[in-house]
Amino acid sequence: SAVISQKPSRDICQRGTSLTIQCQVDSQVTMMFWYRQQPGQSLTLIATANQGSEATYESGFVIDKFPISRPNLTFSTLTVSNMSPEDSSIYLCSVERSDRVNEQFFGPGTRLTVL
Amino acid sequence: GENVEQHPSTLSVQEGDSAVIKCTYSDSASNYFPWYKQELGKRPQLIIDIRSNVGEKKDQRIAVTLNKTAKHFSLHITETQPEDSAVYFCAASRKGGTASKLTFGTGTRLQVTL
Numbered sequence: 001s002a003v004i005s006q007k008p009s010r011d012i013c014q015r016g017t018s019l020t021i022q023c024q025v026d027s028q029v030t031m032m033f034w035y036r037q038q039p040g041q042s043l044t045l046i047a048t049a050n051q052g053s054e055a056t057y058e059s060g061f062v063i064d065k066f067p068i069s070r071p072n073l074t075f076s077t078l079t080v081s082n083m084s085p086e087d088s089s090i091y092l093c094s095v096e097r098s099d100r101v102n103e104q105f106f107g108p109g110t111r112l113t114v115l
Numbered sequence: 116g117e118n119v120e121q122h123p124s125t126l127s128v129q130e131g132d133s134a135v136i137k138c139t140y141s142d143s144a145s146n147y148f149p150w151y152k153q154e155l156g157k158r159p160q161l162i163i164d165i166r167s168n169v170g171e172k173k174d175q176r177i178a179v180t181l182n183k184t185a186k187h188f189s190l191h192i193t194e195t196q197p198e199d200s201a202v203y204f205c206a207a208s209r210k211g212g213t214a215s216k217l218t219f220g221t222g223t224r225l226q227v228t229l
Contacts, residue, residue, distance in 0.1 A: 031215055042204060042219045043159065058216075059116075092158065094217075102147040102166075102208060102215050106158040 002027050002095055002105060010111040013083055020079045021110045023093030028073035031096035033104065034066070038089045046091075049076040083114045117142040119207050121220025128195050129228055136223045138205035139187040145207040148181060148188045149217070154201045163190070195227045 003026040013019050023032065032049040047068055048056040055068035070076040080087050090111050094104040118141040128134050140148075146167035151159035165172045165179045165188065172179050176195075181188040192199055202224050206217040 033216060042221050043217070044219070045216050048216060096215050102210065103149070103161060103164065104215065104217060105161065108158050 002029060002097060004093065004095060004105060004107040006093060006107040006110050008110060009108065010113075012113045012115060015084050015114055017083055018079055018081045019083065019112060020077050021091055021093075021112075023076045023078070023107050025074045025095050027097070029095040030073075030098045031104075032070060032076045033094045033096075034068060034076070034078045035092045035094060035106075036089045037092060037109070043092065046078070049078075049093075080112065083112075085114045088112055088114045117145055117207055117218040119205060119218050119220040121205050121223060123223060124221065125224045125226070127226045127228060130195060130197060132195055134190075134192045134195055134199070134225055134227075136190045136203055136205070136225075137187060138189070138207075138220050139185075140207040140218075141186065142207070142209075143186065144209055146210055147208045147215075148179070149206050149208075150177075150179060150190050151204045151206065151219075152201045153204065153222075159204060192225075195225075197227050197229065200225055200227045 005024045007022045034046040035043045037043045045058050046061045049068050049070040051070045067079045090109045092109045093107040096104050121138045149164035152162045153159045163179050165181050176193050178191045202222045204222050205220040208217050
């Protein structure tokens with residue numbers, strides 16, 4: 001399966017600031033997604049990162065708060081903007097390859113704490 | 116949109132016993148049902164999946180069954196071991212592309228005791 005890395009692995013940030021999380025894959029993938037996992041909770045999809053076009057956001061998530069980029073088939077970023085303590089979560093990217101349709105593999109996650 | 120319910124939320128079994136986790140889904144168009152295992156502080160790991168064209172799939176000690184009519188699917192772990200202790204998530208999605216987005220259940224914390 002693809003090797004997926006995320007940077008940073010964790011961060012502690014002040015409210016009102018922004019943090020950009022990077023997701024890098026070692027091979028080209030068709031789909032990249034961003035999920036949020038709040039403490040002790042399940043995973044919730046934030047958006048689908050579309051290569052060369054605007055991301056597709058799920059209900060409750062907006063581009064101004066979570067801008068996403070995907071400049072190529074191996075890299076994506078998620079920015080958490082104007083952070084508040086409620087944004088404290090683990091943020092995970094996942095990828096789907098064209099030869100394994102539907103199967104999603106997750107990055108190691110970024111643990112964000114907002115003070 | 117899709118809604119996935121998962122039961123139980125916690126499950127404690129003795130080593131060697133079997134464990135069963137059940138999920139129901141709402142969208143009849145969903146046709147892919149993966150199960151993920153997440154150990155503390157780790158990423159979710161895909162452990163088994165099933166597509167809507169089969170009713171059962173087995174991989175060593177784990178198996179998944181799917182009842183499309185009733186819209187439910189289950190994870191079965193036999194001969195449980197302490198290393199099976201983790202949180203298990205079921206999920207559902209449609210076929211490929213942007214429809215591949217996963218809707219997750221709420222998770223089951225499995226504890227295997229000696």
